[in-house]
Amino acid sequence: MIGIVDYKAGNLTSVARALSFFGYRWIISDDPEELKKAERIIFPGVGAAKSAMDSLKETGLDEFLKETFLKGTPILGICLGTQVIFEESEEDGGTKTLGLLKGKVKRFPEPFLFKGERLKVPHMGWNQVVWQKPHPVFQGLDPEYEYYFVHSYYVVPEEEEVIYGVTFHGISFPSVVAYKNLVALQFHPEKSGKPGLQILDQFCRWNP
Amino acid sequence: MLSKRIIVCLDVKDGKTTKGIKFKDNVEVGDPVEMAEKYYQEGADEIVFYDITASAEHRGIMIDVVRRTAERIFIPFSVGGGIKSVEDMRQVLLAGAEKVSVNTAAVLNPKLIYEGAKAFGSQCIVLGMDVKKVEPSSKIPSGYEVWIKGGRQPMGIDAVWWAKEAENLGAGEICLNSIDADGTKEGYELTITRMIAEAVNIPVIASGGAGHPEHLYQVLTEGKADAALIASMVHYGMYTVKEIKDYLAKKGVKVRTKW
Numbered sequence: 001m002i003g004i005v006d007y008k009a010g011n012l013t014s015v016a017r018a019l020s021f022f023g024y025r026w027i028i029s030d031d032p033e034e035l036k037k038a039e040r041i042i043f044p045g046v047g048a049a050k051s052a053m054d055s056l057k058e059t060g061l062d063e064f065l066k067e068t069f070l071k072g073t074p075i076l077g078i079c080l081g082t083q084v085i086f087e088e089s090e091e092d093g094g095t096k097t098l099g100l101l102k103g104k105v106k107r108f109p110e111p112f113l114f115k116g117e118r119l120k121v122p123h124m125g126w127n128q129v130v131w132q133k134p135h136p137v138f139q140g141l142d143p144e145y146e147y148y149f150v151h152s153y154y155v156v157p158e159e160e161e162v163i164y165g166v167t168f169h170g171i172s173f174p175s176v177v178a179y180k181n182l183v184a185l186q187f188h189p190e191k192s193g194k195p196g197l198q199i200l201d202q203f204c205r206w207n208p
Numbered sequence: 209m210l211s212k213r214i215i216v217c218l219d220v221k222d223g224k225t226t227k228g229i230k231f232k233d234n235v236e237v238g239d240p241v242e243m244a245e246k247y248y249q250e251g252a253d254e255i256v257f258y259d260i261t262a263s264a265e266h267r268g269i270m271i272d273v274v275r276r277t278a279e280r281i282f283i284p285f286s287v288g289g290g291i292k293s294v295e296d297m298r299q300v301l302l303a304g305a306e307k308v309s310v311n312t313a314a315v316l317n318p319k320l321i322y323e324g325a326k327a328f329g330s331q332c333i334v335l336g337m338d339v340k341k342v343e344p345s346s347k348i349p350s351g352y353e354v355w356i357k358g359g360r361q362p363m364g365i366d367a368v369w370w371a372k373e374a375e376n377l378g379a380g381e382i383c384l385n386s387i388d389a390d391g392t393k394e395g396y397e398l399t400i401t402r403m404i405a406e407a408v409n410i411p412v413i414a415s416g417g418a419g420h421p422e423h424l425y426q427v428l429t430e431g432k433a434d435a436a437l438i439a440s441m442v443h444y445g446m447y448t449v450k451e452i453k454d455y456l457a458k459k460g461v462k463v464r465t466k467w
Contacts, residue, residue: 110409148284168209169209194282194467
């Protein structure tokens with residue numbers, strides 16, 4: 001059983017549908033007691049850091065995620081879920097976040113020029129990941145594959161060793177991080193076609 | 209670097225895909241769920257369903273089509289047509305769409321964009337605009353006027369002004385359709401596409417008029433669009449999405465070519 005953390009941040013059913021496509025069983029829940037029964041956790045999310053944190057604290061999911069991480073349960077962060085894993089976000093005038101990994105979340109600069117072309121924020125659309133080192137969850141992916149991104153903020157880990165993939169949008173930013181039983185993606189694997197499904201499937205089989 | 213997106217649009221009427229010319233004379237071309245899946249497999253970067261069902265009692269059919277499609281395609285997926293309220297948006301999002309597109313209702317009630325963005329996030333809200341060329345005037349300095357109701361009613365508002373206004377209200381993307389070019393297969397309307405793409409900081413999707421891959425090349429380079437919408441070109445088997453992408457890639461446009 002895979003637990004999908006519901007903290008009122010965006011459409012979680014698309015992640016669930018992608019799991020169903022492979023025949024995995026899942027629950028969507030905001031109740032830590034329910035989620036404790038899951039063998040692995042997916043922490044998705046679209047939206048703003050502050051309201052996400054408020055909702056996580058209110059439900060006790062903040063403590064649940066910290067414990068789950070320490071316990072060694074495989075966790076997959078997606079988009080806002082990935083950002084909230086770090087210590088602090090620039091969003092909403094500065095928001096203290098979960099702090100499972102050291103580092104912060106910054107906004108793309110605006111206005112944003114690269115070689116005379118104006119780059120748009122949010123970074124929305126398909127882009128590549130330049131993989132930095134191998135990881136079981138990301139094995140067998142063609143380096144030319146692209147993934148679907150929608151975000152205005154990006155993570156800046158303190159320790160470079162957690163960075164597994166970077167993406168270029170005017171600047172190079174970390175788009176894939178991993179540490180111990182945690183993997184986290186800035187893009188949406190559930191919306192990235194077959195390569196994204198492959199990552200989800202490999203996460204569901206991963207035993208760190 | 210971001211790839212330019214190729215978006216396949218399906219007009220859906222009473223649960224079937226149709227295609228018209230200049231917004232008229234729709235003919236049935238197939239089952240939307242199967243067609244969406246086929247385009248997903250062929251490498252479309254996004255799918256749009258546009259509900260042209262006239263009657264309110266058939267809205268449920270559309271929700272069902274959206275739900276069945278969402279189980280089979282794993283790329284972004286938007287739904288537009290007849291969306292009048294935050295509740296309408298909620299229904300299509302819950303059924304599995306990523307984004308909703310608002311057009312007529314947003315012109316009549318611009319607050320809808322703001323409320324939708326607040327409820328679901330800007331990334332969910334696409335402003336659909338239908339524009340037609342007119343003589344530039346003090347009221348319409350760009351020379352492109354906004355029309356509503358599927359191209360049946362002029363509004364006396366300037367297209368560039370409206371695009372900027374929608375961005376300020378919280379729209380996350382603009383899908384710009386030229387009524388003059390729609391269904392003609394003679395190419396996108398490059399002038400207004402470029403004007404709007406340069407005026408706003410959100411992505412602009414060009415729509416209406418594609419008949420040859422060169423038209424996509426033009427609108428994605430000269431027209432400065434972030435994405436190009438296609439329909440007839442692929443619905444009648446003239447081209448596959450892959451052929452169009454290969455053409456663009458050969459000419460140096462960055463597109464997603466592996467999936």
